[in-house]
Amino acid sequence: MRSHFFVVSVLAVGLVALLGESVSPAFYWLYVPLIPLIVMGCQNAFQTKRAILRNYPILGMLRYFFEEIRPEIQQYFVENDTDGAPFSRDLRSVVYQRAKKQLDTVPFGTQRDLYAAGAEWAQHSLRSVHVDPASLRVTIGNHQCLKPYSASIFNISAMSYGSLSAQAIQSLNGGAKIGGFYHNTGEGGVSPHHLEPGGDLVWQIGTGYFGCRNSDGTFSPEKFKARAEHPHIKMIEIKLSQGAKPSHGGILPAAKVTKEIVEIRGVVMGKDVISPPTHSRFSDAEGLIRFVQELRTLSGGKPIGFKLCIGNPAEFVSICRAMKRLDIYPDFITVDGAEGGTGAAPLEFTNSLGMPWAEGLTLVRVTLELMGLKKHIKIITSGKIVTGFSLFKALALGADTVNSARGMMLALGCIQARRCNTNHCPAGVATNNPRLTVGLVVEDKRVRVANFHGQTLKAFAELMGACGVSTSGITRGHVFRRMESGQVLNLAEIYPTTEPRAARFLEAPSAF
Ligand SMILES: Cc1cc2nc3c(=O)[nH]c(=O)nc-3n(C[C@H](O)[C@H](O)[C@H](O)COP(=O)(O)O)c2cc1C
Incomplete structure (x- = not known):
């Protein structure tokens, strides 16, 4: 079963390389990743610690790769301004802006739901003062x-x-x-x-x-x-x-x-x-x-x-x-x-x-x-x-x-x-x-x-x-x-x- 997926994966990469080559000989370089991939695939197929990698020696690597970069994917592609923990994106942004002394105002009004549970605000006054x-x-x-x-x-x-x-x-x-x-x-x-x-x-x-x-x-x-x-x-x-x-x-x-x-x-x-x-x-x-x-x-x-x-x-x-x-x-x-x-x-x-x-x-x-x-x-x-x-x-x-x-x-x-x-x-x-x-x-x-x-x-x-x-x-x-x-x-x-x-x-x- 293992070797089956391994062979299929290598064949898939080989097929992509073949297709590339048929478009233009310049795509020869597509074969290059095959060498380290085969080596890593062999290591994965015969190691005993990770079942996913034993079963899917090449494709399984993608799972670990995406797991590793999950926080970045979440930040760059999934998060809204008010999402993100422990610090939401808008809080992180204001720190970056203030640290760089960049524009730290926000346009168009709040993105927070002021009627949601947990919403907080301070009580302003008509008698504002100057604080140094x-x-x-x-x-x-x-x-x-x-x-x-x-x-x-x-x-x-x-x-x-x-x-x-x-x-x-x-x-x-x-x-x-x-x-x-x-x-x-x-x-x-x-x-x-x-x-x-x-x-x-x-x-x-x-x-x-x-x-x-x-x-x-x-x-x-x-x-x-x-x-x-x-x-x-x-x-x-x-x-x-x-x-x-x-x-x-x-x-x-x-x-x-x-x-x-x-x-x-x-x-x-x-x-x-x-x-x-x-x-x-x-x-x-x-x-x-x-x-x-x-x-x-x-x-x-x-x-x-x-x-x-x-x-x-x-x-x-x-x-x-x-x-x-x-x-x-x-x-x-x-x-x-x-x-x-x-x-x-x-x-x-x-x-x-x-x-x-x-x-x-x-x-x-x-x-x-x-x-x-x-x-x-x-x-x-x-x-x-x-x-x-x-x-x-x-x-x-x-x-x-x-x-x-x-x-x-x-x-x-x-x-x-x-x-x-x-x-x-x-x-x-x-x-x-x-x-x-x-x-x-x-x-x-x-x-x-x-x-x-x-x-x-x-x-x-x-x-x-x-x-x-x-x-x-x-x-x-x-x-x-x-x-x-x-x-x-x-x-x-x-x-x-x-x-x-x-x-x-x-x-x-x-x-x-
Ligand atoms: C990377 C890191 C290292 C820390 N090391 C210590 C430490 O050596 N001693 C300590 O009392 N608190 C340590 N803390 C806790 C912080 O001093 C602080 O009490 C806590 O993070 C809450 O503050 P914050 O919400 O502003 O991060 C550490 C926190 C971080 C993030």
Whole structure:
């Protein structure tokens, strides 16, 4: 049967070649593909792993080819402007336009159905005001911090060198330098590519303690102190979890591990780098808060915070209670949503774990307020924030400032090919293959990153102006959503502060 299809396929190609030759002798070259095709067909027919290829040694290859390029086919031939996930085509387009400082207006009216469930809008005012984008900064650092940092309200979220290419990291940091915003290193540690351009850094410390680890993988206070002194490092973030794979350590697939990464991280070549799911330095809420203080002291008083995606609200409440008991307050908390991105994650973790962004952010904000802690702690958040409106919504739900990961990747030229876990990213962003990274020119892309930042802030400032508010005046009442029933509610009604999920746990025994 197998050989039957193989012979038929080769005959079919031969027939095409014969027909071509009969039209003109110049079509002789049509025989050339027969040679590699026959070789590949033989390999396919006698391999044992893929049934389709054993049964259809030549035609079967088409199936794998189309499967490989399916995201591109979908993007170029199937998608409407409002289709595409995780980012619809119109959202991707606006990032590209703002990154290139091209025309970013839309003609003829909205393509969104404003009467469909989920449609959202902000409440404008007849008393519009002017908001200066340059004023959109927030100081992070409470009374226990010696070196507060003035942060832009729009920044680059954590993505490690290794997960992204050296060129991508250099471009992101270069963009941060031009635009005056910060660049979070991701849990892979600080590399020369982060430091060379000179942009502000937030050093993220994950469970692998890359850059501050002993040979047995535990945290090294001495190495941390030496690195944290670097003047480009403005803040330090302890990573507890991220939305795309909460309670799973970082994953760097073996295909992306280069010699340089082996040296920077102190890991082994040719193996997936998988960090543990939890920290070895602490095992409960008080341990975490003491670690915050330890890092604050070792870093000479730089702002210290932690990042998490909310799972069990009782655990977050326990952390807040530990802050009060110990009288130690982190300078910031970064709240990531379950819809967050990642270089690589197990499907179950990405699809079915973690609190979605709006609920998680609301829970953190409300808990901090209920417990009288908000005055000490700034809230940073991330979750598909790529436009002025999504920034507006984040602030309405209680964030002080936001991070963007995939928005910044799009600004670098990412085409949402979704191959970050394979080392085959065609845009040279999420790969360490030199044949692909050569396409990403740092001099050009760092300007695009800075443009995307600047133009998005400009759009956000205009939107705030139209609503007649400044950042501190944005409330949940400013954003409306049409519900499944057709009813229109504002975010204060959808995410109420009066009956927060957290309140149930305020008096409960410690959960962490
Ligand atoms: C390629 C890639 C690598 C990431 N690496 C990290 C990481 O090292 N540490 C971390 O806390 N989050 C990491 N994230 C998550 C982002 O920092 C961010 O929290 C999440 O993607 C949500 O933001 P977004 O919707 O703007 O992408 C990564 C995301 C992507 C897409």
